[in-house]
Amino acid sequence: MKGDITINVIITGLFAIGVAAFALYLMFKMFLEIESVNLQAKTERDAILLANAILSHKNLVYCDSNFICYRGMLDANKLNNTFVYSTSGFNDTEEFKMVIDPNFWITRDKLDLGYENTIANVIIIDLDDCKRDRCVAWGGSIVNLNAWELMEDNPIYKFGKCLVESFDISLGHLAKSVGACIAGAGLGAVIGSVIPGVGSALGAAIGCGVGVIATLWTPEEIVNCVIESIPEPIKMWITTGNPISHKGIPINIVYDADTIHKGRIIVSLLELV
């Protein structure tokens, strides 16, 4: 008679565990998948939106005598005023250094576009005037730094903040921690009594502490916090094999009303946090 009850209990228990584990697996799988899709698309989307906004900026586009401005048609004179000009397509190291040199960063009064704590390198190439020995191009870096956010979003701080935010203060969790403390204390007391100089009391205290810490967060919570605290360039590098997102969009470069060249604008984004 006792045997019947044991089998019953075991099978029922196994069912309950199986169903719970399956439901949890399904939920985590679904949530994690959608989270990662959002992360992957972010830098790509930002680069495309910035490139499109640059193509329509009043300080760069060509406007005719009636003050009608044309999207995607960049005025060569305006480009000269905003970007660094190169006839070597920035193959010359000195010219390229000027593009990334903080002294030549594009200020907000010239171009009020760009993301916070992101380095956006913009290169505009005149494809109709780009041969082996001569390639006309303009380049510049748009940088908007926010020191507070840079500090707040550093990976270690973010990881710690995420752990604190995901800390569970429910009664169920408290019971789990108390149980782990008791089990750890028992084990610690046994180990402490065997090791000379430690004693069962100190062993129990250490064991209780280890037990509580071990139950503070689930492995999923820790994995989630690790994913959240990874810096943007590393996320980009993991997902695309490159820490920078390059987006090239076709444009026209207007030298004067009769001289219009085909070109391309390449926006490279490096998101610092």
Add this chain to the structure above:
Amino acid sequence: MKLQLEIKWFLAIFIVTVITLLILSKLVSIALSQLYQIIAESSSQNVAIQLASLMSATGSIMGRIEVEYIPSNDISYDIEVDSMGKEIAVKAKFPQIYIQKITSEAKFCTSFDSQKIQDVNRFVIEKYEENGRVYYRLSAWRINE
């Protein structure tokens, strides 16, 4: 003999339960994904991304534009544009108590004024020109349907 009979019954129930669970798992999966879809569409993260994308996208228009965005009629949101006018934080206030109220941030490449608005669900993003200068404006209200 009695024990053997009971184990046979258990095995029968076990097999039937496994088959039922396999069928149900598909239904559960569909139900969960539908629930997730509803929550995801109105979530803080999604609304923050959508708003930031629209705020950036207004920059790609020549001249004046007005974009309206209503993520949900039932859920209200708290929004905050940061002091540099380059990042928006959104907090979705789901009426269901089991959904955590998380704040999500997203960045945009245009420049908006710093502001804080609470309990809204209709957003209007504008780009306009005044005295030869370009301005961007985010307005928000609460609508019920």
